[in-house]
Amino acid sequence: MLLPDTFSEPVRIAVIGGTGVSALEAEGFTAVASLRIQTPYGSPSSPITVLKTPQDTPIAFLSRHGLHHELTPTEVPNRANIAALRSIGVRSTIAFSAVGSLQEHIRPRDFVIPSQIIDRTKGIRASTFFEGGLVGHVGFADPFDAGLAKVVLDIGSDGVLNGEGVRMHKDGLLICMEGPQFSTRAESNLYRSWGGDVINMSALPEAKLAKEAEIAYVMVCMSTDYDCWKTNEAAVTVETVMGNMHANGANAKHLAAAILKELAKEEHQDLVCARHLEGSSKSACCTTPAGRGREAVKKMEFMLPGYFS
Numbered sequence: 649m650l651l652p653d654t655f656s657e658p659v660r661i662a663v664i665g666g667t668g669v670s671a672l673e674a675e676g677f678t679a680v681a682s683l684r685i686q687t688p689y690g691s692p693s694s695p696i697t698v699l700k701t702p703q704d705t706p707i708a709f710l711s712r713h714g715l716h717h718e719l720t721p722t723e724v725p726n727r728a729n730i731a732a733l734r735s736i737g738v739r740s741t742i743a744f745s746a747v748g749s750l751q752e753h754i755r756p757r758d759f760v761i762p763s764q765i766i767d768r769t770k771g772i773r774a775s776t777f778f779e780g781g782l783v784g785h786v787g788f789a790d791p792f793d794a795g796l797a798k799v800v801l802d803i804g805s806d807g808v809l810n811g812e813g814v815r816m817h818k819d820g821l822l823i824c825m826e827g828p829q830f831s832t833r834a835e836s837n838l839y840r841s842w843g844g845d846v847i848n849m850s851a852l853p854e855a856k857l858a859k860e861a862e863i864a865y866v867m868v869c870m871s872t873d874y875d876c877w878k879t880n881e882a883a884v885t886v887e888t889v890m891g892n893m894h895a896n897g898a899n900a901k902h903l904a905a906a907i908l909k910e911l912a913k914e915e916h917q918d919l920v921c922a923r924h925l926e927g928s929s930k931s932a933c934c935t936t937p938a939g940r941g942r943e944a945v946k947k948m949e950f951m952l953p954g955y956f957s
């Protein structure tokens with residue numbers, strides 16, 4: 649069925665799907681629009697599907713690597729993705745990611761909610777909206793939103809996850825590497841020595857750009873493998889990742905549906921609208937109005953209208 653390509657209500661919550669999660673097909677969810685948004689930073693990874701939850705909340709869904717997983721982690725158009733979401737009203741995002749585990753107790757198929765991240769990308773991804781005569785430095789001490797993380801963790805401890813001993817871990821330290829090759833054993837052991845819990849290739853600059861766009865952002869990491877540090881196990885392969893994602897896909901969908909149901913409650917509306925982040929990007933700007941690059945200001949107008957003009 650061909651969906652409308654417009655949607656008139658603001659959409660406050662987005663779900664970004666990663667490896668193995670290219671659609672949000674939870675029970676009672678209905679797709680109501682498919683938006684092809686052009687941004688000053690190009691086209692997003694995929695059309696944005698707007699779905700209504702059983703609670704009648706509109707949700708924006710975006711597939712990070714494209715509908716057919718055709719974008720490498722380096723190629724993901726993160727600025728277009730975040731700007732497009734912000735432009736339709738999004739203020740909070742639940743991002744899903746397949747991750748390798750760097751710790752014995754985090755078993756394949758377990759879930760991890762990270763609170764910290766170490767950037768091991770190589771500086772080749774466009775990672776800020778501040779450029780071209782508009783300088784800004786937002787705080788990134790806490791890369792993931794603590795309020796959203798609490799909602800997710802409360803849901804996760806509520807028996808939503810099925811399967812033999814599948815658990816949700818909190819306060820994870822996530823390593824984000826460039827890829828697309830997986831790590832060497834020496835790198836994997838180095839990250840373990842730093843206290844790393846899980847590793848992926850996609851959290852950055854997505855989380856940094858969400859912060860600049862004043863979007864509350866949390867990542868749900870789904871462990872799929874033990875990377876390559878374990879001496880008694882074969883090193884990670886795409887087959888292992890896909891196999892565990894396939895087996896755990898239902899858990900991801902149950903969890904997403906339960907989180908969205910909880911976020912529909914009145915008590916969470918300030919969080920969903922990220923009131924606590926309002927104005928943080930405006931006050932992060934160091935460039936005085938007279939010195940601001942006109943083109944840069946125009947681009948920013950697309951997602952933060954009136955902030956820098």
Ligand SMILES: CSC[C@H]1O[C@H](OP(=O)(O)O)[C@H](O)[C@@H]1O
Pocket residue numbers: 665666667668712713721744745746747848849850851886889
């Ligand atoms: C297919 S294994 C590596 C790939 O999986 C993760 O993707 P995502 O975070 O989008 O779920 C990882 O970050 C890599 O991009």
Ligand SMILES: Nc1ncnc2[nH]cnc12
Pocket residue numbers: 746747748749825830831847848849872873874875876884889
């Ligand atoms: N071991 C690993 N390293 C990086 N990204 C991953 N995504 C899933 N498993 C991974």
